[in-house]
Amino acid sequence: MSDEIKRGLQSPLRRKLLMGMAALPAISMLSRPSFGAGPATSAVNTTGLAVTDTEVTCGILHSATGTMAISETGSIQAEKLAIEQINAMGGILGRKIKFIQEDGASDWPTFAEKAKKLLVNDKVAAIMGCWTSASRKAVLPVMEQYNGMLYYPTFYEGLEQSKNVIYTGQEATQQILAGLNWIAKEKGAKSFFFIGSDYIWPRTSNKIARKHVENVLKGKVVGEEYYALGSTQFNSVINKIKLTKPDVIFTDVVGGSNVAFYKQLKAAGIDLSKQALLTISVTEDEIDGIGGENIAGAYACMKYFQSLDNPNNKAFVPAFKKQWGEKTVIGDVTQAAYLGPWLWKLTVEKAGSFDIDKVAAASPGIEFKGAPEGYVRIHENHHLWSKTRVGRAKLDGQFELIYETADLVEPDPFPKGYQ
């Protein structure tokens, strides 16, 4: 128990002291639940995982250093917040969640090494982690070999499904198709220009988008260009955009390249309030770097925006800011990372066991009503049913919700007719 109080105090200590009295109820709330009242360990853990009468250990595996740290920090924070909240409610099956954090260091083999360490040495019951597709691809064989459970938060290209992974972000068709339908209808768009970073996610996403534009929307793709990760020179493609005058610029440029891309678009005189631009890669986190004035007017298509107006999100955003600072922003992936520990808790409680096989089998059908994005449910293919939303970027770096699908969109990692 003292351990727990220490963690409650540790990192947010300074902030909590600054906030003075306001913080005291939070700390006392943390220390209230007593652990150890759950079912016997022998019954809930038959495979030798790190589960005791009072504790269960999970791993957090993200890049805390290296180029990806800026993106993954939000996920780490969200997962820690979720774990803290679950512990404050009494943990999982009467056991407090203890986490072991490892640094993937933006390096894919390191991710694999650390995943193996978490599974083999620490015997963690689940891992919240990975961000890029490359890190997931590196970790996946390890998860399957040692039978672990990974909660993966990023929207990604699909073409994958594993017993040992729960994908809490959207796969490509879920994210893209509704957005394209909307912009085709709303703007009467017929011609599209694709720009992406050069790796598997943008290429697969654009492949799906192209098939949808050509076969379903009966439109035309007038250009498709890729730039190396980290690239900062977009002038030639901007010239091509000016020549081809597409109805919609569709982008999946990632990371720091975005800053250069949107600044150069603006400098070239392309006004995003007149030229429609639909991005699937810019969240509130990226706008922090791009600057709201450079991207205002652009449309983003994903499942979550910080500005969502629902009771869950109204509780989640202040809790997150209270823990990690007023200035932090919450992007789509951060929210998806927050779902990981909760879905795990719900699944373990349904399965009545921490055993990986039972958790994997119990996952389909799990519903989480408290998600900041609204109600979500796990599909048989281990992806989430979720809504797709379109937001318009504002000057202050937030998105204004323009459109959301009426129903949850079914995840389809191996889309027929799109491969």
Add this chain to the structure above:
Amino acid sequence: MTNARFATRSELIGILVLAVFLVVILPLCLDVFRLNLVAKYLTYAFVALGLVICWGYGGILSLGQGVFFGLGGYCMAMFLKLEASSVENTKIQSTPGIPDFMDWNQITALPMFWKPFHSLTLTIIAVILVPGIFALIIGAAMFKRRVGGTYFAIITQAVAAILTILIVGQQGYTGGINGMTDLRTLKGWDIRPDHAKIVLYFFEVACLFGCIFIAQFIRHSKLGRILVAMRDKEDRVRFSGYSVANFKIFAFCVAAVFAAIGGAMFALNVGFMSPSFVGIVPSIEMVIYTAVGGRLSILGAVYGTLLVNFAKTSLSESFPELWLFGLGGLFIAVVLAFPNGLAGIWQDHVQPRIDRLLSSRKPKPAAGWTDNSVADGAPAE
């Protein structure tokens, strides 16, 4: 000094100690997971060993050894990937029987240059020859034109950057930034379970000692002495009638082949290969291993690699957010305080004491196991 000696007595003792350490002590003390980590570290020791020959003795600083590590690794990974992509394993794809990343990139037939990698023999030949010939071409192009020193280092960096861009850009043929993942079997033998890891570890250690012996042999041969002479006074060697360029090319090729063997071992032990081992940053890291171990010491390179990687793993496990500072501090401390690395510390502080202890019993002191003994035949500058 006309006869090429293979090793001095104290060098033999050093090799023996290392052998006992790697073959007996580590496997007894570590569980399979940690042993597999050591196997991963040792793959870099091959590169460090090559750098001792090429940089320490030959004076050619290459900041692009990742290129050769990568070429060797990719050759091996291509073989393993093809084996893992059998038709029944890849039924789910639109074109079964080709690696998954090709399928994702709409490639429908195996490219020509992949075909030789169906054969293990050809793969092993490729692991040695592809990087060797590549190094020969770079070396010939540079050294024949007397490009050396900093310019050479910069060009090797450029090559590393170019190869990374090539691999990332041609993702349909190379797996792109994800690399080649999920390697499973070698000739039907599963390389993933624990017992396979142990076998692979010992196989790797055996190969490492093979390379150590070759390095020892080069060092004690006339060739090694010319390399040292060339490093210290290139013009004199040239005026004596030696073709300096050919010797440099040779040293560079040896370093490249060592690095490639390390890369192939990496693919086997870790079970995947990605462009993150090819670029500039990993190449510089490999130079750091050699610098920490002592660039003049063959065995020091192995210890240096083990120490740096061990520090990397344990620091990052204990301090996920701060470990890079600790590692950086370690490098700065070593370079500032001990410019000759671990081997230098041994030479200056430990060896004299051992000598004193021994000489109190025996009349004849043993020579040091680091390089300075080589200098006794070379021109002193």
